[in-house]
Amino acid sequence: MKKIQLLLVAIISISLITSCGNSGKKQNNEKKTKALTGAGATFPQPFYNTIFKTYTKSKGLLVTYGGIGSGGGIRSLKDKIVDFGATDAFLSDKKLSEMPGNVLHIPSCLGAVVAAYNIPGKPELKFTPELMEGIFMGKITNWNDAKIAQVNPGANLPDLAITVVYRSDGSGTTFIFSDYMSKVSSEWKEKIGAGKALQWPVGIAAKGNPGVAGTISATEGAIGYIGSEYAFAQSIPVASIQNQAGNFIKPSVESVSAAAAGDIPDDTRVTLTNTTAEQGYPISSFTWLILYKEQAYNGRSKDQAMQTKQLLKWVIGQEAQIQTSKVHYAPLPEKAVLKANKILDLMTYNGRGL
Amino acid sequence: MNSLNSISKQKLKWRIFNDKLFSIVMMTLAFVSALPLLSILFQLVKKGYKQIRLNFFIEVAPDTMQAMMAKANHEIIPGGIANGIVGTLIIVGLASLIAIPLGLICGIYLSETSKGKMANAVRLVVDMLQGIPSIVLGVIAYIWIVKPVTSGFSALAGSVALSIMMLPSIIRSTEETLKMIPSTLKEAALSLGVPYHRTIFKVLLPTGMSGISTGIILGISRIAGETAPLMLTALGSSAINLDITQPSSAIPLLVWEFYNDPNLIDLIWGASLVLLLIIFLLNLGAKAIVKKWKVQY
Numbered sequence: 001m002k003k004i005q006l007l008l009v010a011i012i013s014i015s016l017i018t019s020c021g022n023s024g025k026k027q028n029n030e031k032k033t034k035a036l037t038g039a040g041a042t043f044p045q046p047f048y049n050t051i052f053k054t055y056t057k058s059k060g061l062l063v064t065y066g067g068i069g070s071g072g073g074i075r076s077l078k079d080k081i082v083d084f085g086a087t088d089a090f091l092s093d094k095k096l097s098e099m100p101g102n103v104l105h106i107p108s109c110l111g112a113v114v115a116a117y118n119i120p121g122k123p124e125l126k127f128t129p130e131l132m133e134g135i136f137m138g139k140i141t142n143w144n145d146a147k148i149a150q151v152n153p154g155a156n157l158p159d160l161a162i163t164v165v166y167r168s169d170g171s172g173t174t175f176i177f178s179d180y181m182s183k184v185s186s187e188w189k190e191k192i193g194a195g196k197a198l199q200w201p202v203g204i205a206a207k208g209n210p211g212v213a214g215t216i217s218a219t220e221g222a223i224g225y226i227g228s229e230y231a232f233a234q235s236i237p238v239a240s241i242q243n244q245a246g247n248f249i250k251p252s253v254e255s256v257s258a259a260a261a262g263d264i265p266d267d268t269r270v271t272l273t274n275t276t277a278e279q280g281y282p283i284s285s286f287t288w289l290i291l292y293k294e295q296a297y298n299g300r301s302k303d304q305a306m307q308t309k310q311l312l313k314w315v316i317g318q319e320a321q322i323q324t325s326k327v328h329y330a331p332l333p334e335k336a337v338l339k340a341n342k343i344l345d346l347m348t349y350n351g352r353g354l
Numbered sequence: 355m356n357s358l359n360s361i362s363k364q365k366l367k368w369r370i371f372n373d374k375l376f377s378i379v380m381m382t383l384a385f386v387s388a389l390p391l392l393s394i395l396f397q398l399v400k401k402g403y404k405q406i407r408l409n410f411f412i413e414v415a416p417d418t419m420q421a422m423m424a425k426a427n428h429e430i431i432p433g434g435i436a437n438g439i440v441g442t443l444i445i446v447g448l449a450s451l452i453a454i455p456l457g458l459i460c461g462i463y464l465s466e467t468s469k470g471k472m473a474n475a476v477r478l479v480v481d482m483l484q485g486i487p488s489i490v491l492g493v494i495a496y497i498w499i500v501k502p503v504t505s506g507f508s509a510l511a512g513s514v515a516l517s518i519m520m521l522p523s524i525i526r527s528t529e530e531t532l533k534m535i536p537s538t539l540k541e542a543a544l545s546l547g548v549p550y551h552r553t554i555f556k557v558l559l560p561t562g563m564s565g566i567s568t569g570i571i572l573g574i575s576r577i578a579g580e581t582a583p584l585m586l587t588a589l590g591s592s593a594i595n596l597d598i599t600q601p602s603s604a605i606p607l608l609v610w611e612f613y614n615d616p617n618l619i620d621l622i623w624g625a626s627l628v629l630l631l632i633i634f635l636l637n638l639g640a641k642a643i644v645k646k647w648k649v650q651y
Contacts, residue, residue, distance in 0.1 A: 035600050037506055039589060046418035046615050053417040053592050064601045066507065066589035067614055081506045210613055233422070233616035298505045327418050 033304040035062040036311055040073020040086030042209065043172050043227045044287045046327050047109055048086070051320045059314075061307060070172040071196065077103070077290055080298040083308045084291040088172025089196060090269040091290070102293035104347070106340050107268050107286040108315050110260055110330035112251040113176045114238040114283070116231040117223040118216050119143060123155040128242045129184035135223060136164055136181065137188065138202030143221060164203030165215045165224030170196040173209060176285045177225040180273035184282075225283075228256075229328045243282040244274060251281045256330035259284035264336055268343065286336070289315065296350045305349045316340045398627040405624025410434035414593055415608055421617040431618070435625050437594045438608040441509065442632075444596070445588060445604055446578055448513035453520035454570060460521070461528025461566075462554060468533065484522035491515040492583030500587055509595070509602035512588035516580060520573040527569020531562040564647040571640040575633045581606035605629045 038048075045067040052063040065086075068076070073085035078099055090105055115127060127135075128151055134140035140147060143160045167174045175196045182189040192198055206215040206224075213230040216222045228251050231238045240248040249255045259272045259280035272284045289312060295305030314320055321331040332340070347354050409432070416424075416433030424431045460476065467473045495515035500507055535558060543553040559566070584590075589601040590611060609625045612618040 034597065035595075037589070037601055039507070042614050046617065049592060049615070050417040050419045056593060062591070062593050062595070062600075064507075064589065064591045064593075064595075066585075066601065067611065068585060068589070079501055081500055208614065210616065210619070213616065230616045323419065327422065 033061065033301065033307045035064060036083045036304070036308060037064045037066075037081075038073075038084040038086060038289065039066040039068050039076045039082050040290075041070045041088045041172050041287055042067040043070075043088050043111060044086065044109060044329065046229055047324060047329050050327055051315065051323055054320070054323070055311065055314060061311075063311060069170070070175075071170055073290070077292070080292075083300075083304065084289050084312070086287070086289050088285065088287045089175040090286075090288055101297065103290050104293050104343050105268050106289045106291070106312050106316065106343060107332055107336050108289050109287060109321070109324045109332060110256050110272070110284055111287055112228040112256045112281055112284050112330075113173055113180075113225050114228045114231050114251045115223060115241065116213070116216055116226055116236040116238045118220055118236065119160065120158060120220065121156050122237045123152070123157065124237065125155060125239045126151055126242070126248045127239045132181065132241070133185040133188055135162060136203075137185075137191075138164070160221040163219050163222040164200070165206055165212050165219070165222050166198075166200045166203050167209075167212060168205035168207050171208075172196065172287070173225065173227055174198060176271075176273060177283060179271055180283045183274040232328045241282050243278075243280055244276050245278040247278060249279065249281045251283075253325040253328075253330045255279055255281035256284045257333060260286070260330075260333045260336065264333075264339055266339060266342075268336060268339055284330075286332075291347075293346055294348050294351070295354065296348075302349050302354075305347070306354055309344055309347050309354050312344055313341065316344075395630070398623055398630060402623030402625075402627035404430060405621060406627065410624060410628070411439065412436050415603075415611070415621070416618070417592070418615055418617045421615075421621075425617065431620055435605060435608050435621075435628065437591060437603040438605040438625065439628070440594045440596075441588070441591065441603040441607075442578060442605045444598065444602060445509050445512045445516060445584070446574060448510065448598060449516035449520055449577060450570070450574060452513060453517035453524060453573065456517075457521050457524025457570075457573075458528055458559075458566070461525045462532065462558075464525065464529040465532035466554075480522050480525050483518065484526075486518075487582075488515075488519060488580050489582040489586075491518050492586035494518070495583065496586045504599045506599075507587060507589035507601040509588055509598045509600070512584045512602065512604070513598075515583035515587050516577040519577050519580065519583070523573040523576060524566075524569050527572070528562070528566050531565030531569070532558055534565070535561050561649050564644045564649065567643050567647070568640045571636050571643070575636040575640075578633055578636070579606055579629055581610055585610070605632075 045065070048065045052065050056062050070087040070089055073087050074091065076082045077085035080100070091099070091103060096103055115132070117125065131140070131148060131151060134147060141162055143162055144157045149157055175194065178192065178198055179194040181192070182194040192201070204215065206212045209226050209230045212224045212226050213234055213236060216224050216236055217234060228238070238251060240250045242248050258277045259275040259282070261277040261280065262275065264270055268286065268288070270286070272286065274282050275284065291308065291312070295308065316332060316337050324331045411434055413432070413434040414437040415435060416431060420433060421431045460480070464473055464477060492515050495511045499511035499514050504510060539557060539561065540553055543557045544550070548556070584604050584607050588604060588607065590607045591601045591603045595602045605625055605628060609622055609629070612621045612625065
């Protein structure tokens with residue numbers, strides 16, 4: 001009997017503690033923040049994991065990030081259950097109007113989507129936009145095709161069927177890649193278009209960046225698109241791609257940074273694919289952290305709002321940006337940092353600036 | 355006489371041959387069905403044993419940069435899965451705290467009122483509960499707890515999702531065990547003037563202890579490896595987190611996280627091995643309890 005009573009007491013006290021914690025959050029605006037939570041894109045997750053761990057260590061504030069995909073990040077913010085979300089595809093005007101509050105976009109770093117392949121002998125390959133269209137639309141089906149050889153004189157191209165590998169799940173990586181393809185190929189734009197999940201004309205599907213990278217590594221003759229980090233970490237060869245200026249560009253920290261050399265709108269919602277920059281890698285993109293302009297929502301305290309602002313300012317600051325290239329992303333260009341700082345200064349708590 | 359004897363001898367030989375053939379076939383098939391488990395264990399040990407050292411249990415998961423640097427120097431990836439181990443213990447412990455009392459009470463009710471519309475309805479519902487996919491429970495916990503109660507991802511929400519998963523096995527094992535206890539035991543207690551509720555708590559429950567605790571431990575080991583509901587509720591955390599209203603990590607979540615980061619992929623094996631060992635130990639514990647506490651009537 002005593003044991004049962006003890007158990008009951010334990011259950012009741014737990015429910016009391018949790019409900020107190022919740023109501024306390026709602027009533028006491030001055031309550032100290034112990035942790036911040038963000039969720040979303042997996043493409044920049046290696047970068048986020050690294051810098052948030054540094055932040056937790058140096059500032060003593062626990063920052064939790066969950067890689068649940070760009071769509072999940074947007075939904076979590078919509079449900080008001082995170083301090084910030086993360087996405088690789090910025091919210092369209094229509095999506096913005098569906099959100100329950102004003103949403104700010106803060107670019108956090110630049111990344112590249114690469115065309116990675118598995119051919120015996122690992123020849124270095126160059127692709128023109130026409131070759132990209134031909135391969136990914138299934139018009140070029142063998143690696144020894146004359147069109148590939150023409151662009152890659154001297155490369156040892158085997159008689160091997162091309163297997164295209166694409167993402168089966170909705171993904172920001174697919175969006176960036178198809179956005180680029182739509183810009184360089186009118187046929188692609190018409191038949192397939194740009195989006196997070198597409199109807200692919202040829203190839204096999206794999207789940208997530210790790211799935212595509214794994215399938216490429218395991219399949220001779222395979223080619224697919226993945227976040228650059230996944231190719232570099234597993235040393236899968238990647239192609240140089242011809243940009244608008246006509247130069248063949250290898251994906252690298254410098255060439256991705258160069259892609260962001262053009263103008264950036266004040267809300268930073270811009271695609272960088274098919275850049276006009278001479279040395280820019282054409283399949284580059286910002287990735288964003290998204291948050292509400294008005295920070296007093298769902299019982300968040302003023303301290304929590306200020307901590308969120310401080311964290312985001314730190315992310316776009318030098319200490320965090322310097323780490324981007326170490327994990328194969330590129331740092332934000334200076335004007336993006338300036339604009340992002342301005343956007344962060346718009347944050348309010350109960351209508352008053354932070 | 356002689357010929358009859360030889361016929362029966364021949365028959366006997368035929369029968370012995372049949373018996374042997376059959377047992378060989380059965381043994382082969384049993385071995386084949388155990389083969390996947392053996393090969394999984396072999397793979398995990400082969401790929402994961404390097405990671406298993408003291409640090410693996412007391413340090414939190416490394417970040418990408420640490421792993422990259424270690425890989426470049428051909429060292430073992432530093433860090434461990436302490437945040438996952440602590441998170442799993444908290445989430446599973448809390449889930450047990452919710453599910454065990456509820457499951458026991460429901461099981462007792464079902465065994466005491468084995469007939470009747472209400473009991474049949476409850477039994478049906480419990481059986482259906484067993485078939486609910488775990489991801490659906492994650493969505494439910496997201497709607498019940500994540501959005502309204504903790505206004506964010508939390509260990510508590512994960513526990514609620516997992517506790518619902520645990521319920522059916524606890525209820526069923528409690529019911530079945532209590533039903534097996536001879537009614538004379540109950541009658542004896544009641545005839546001595548012991549109140550009904552004391553009869554249940556002092557006589558029936560202790561007698562059925564081995565069966566009930568086996569059900570509980572099997573329920574725990576069923577939920578300890580769940581990932582899908584936790585992705586929607588507990589989210590994961592890079593640090594050890596004792597606050598149940600905040601996001602928390604768990605070993606299955608870490609395995610998923612490692613899979614998503616190309617630099618951390620090597621850690622999958624070690625983490626899986628630890629998870630498998632924990633569940634293995636729980637199952638062995640269940641077996642030991644049955645052996646030790648089995649009450650003979």
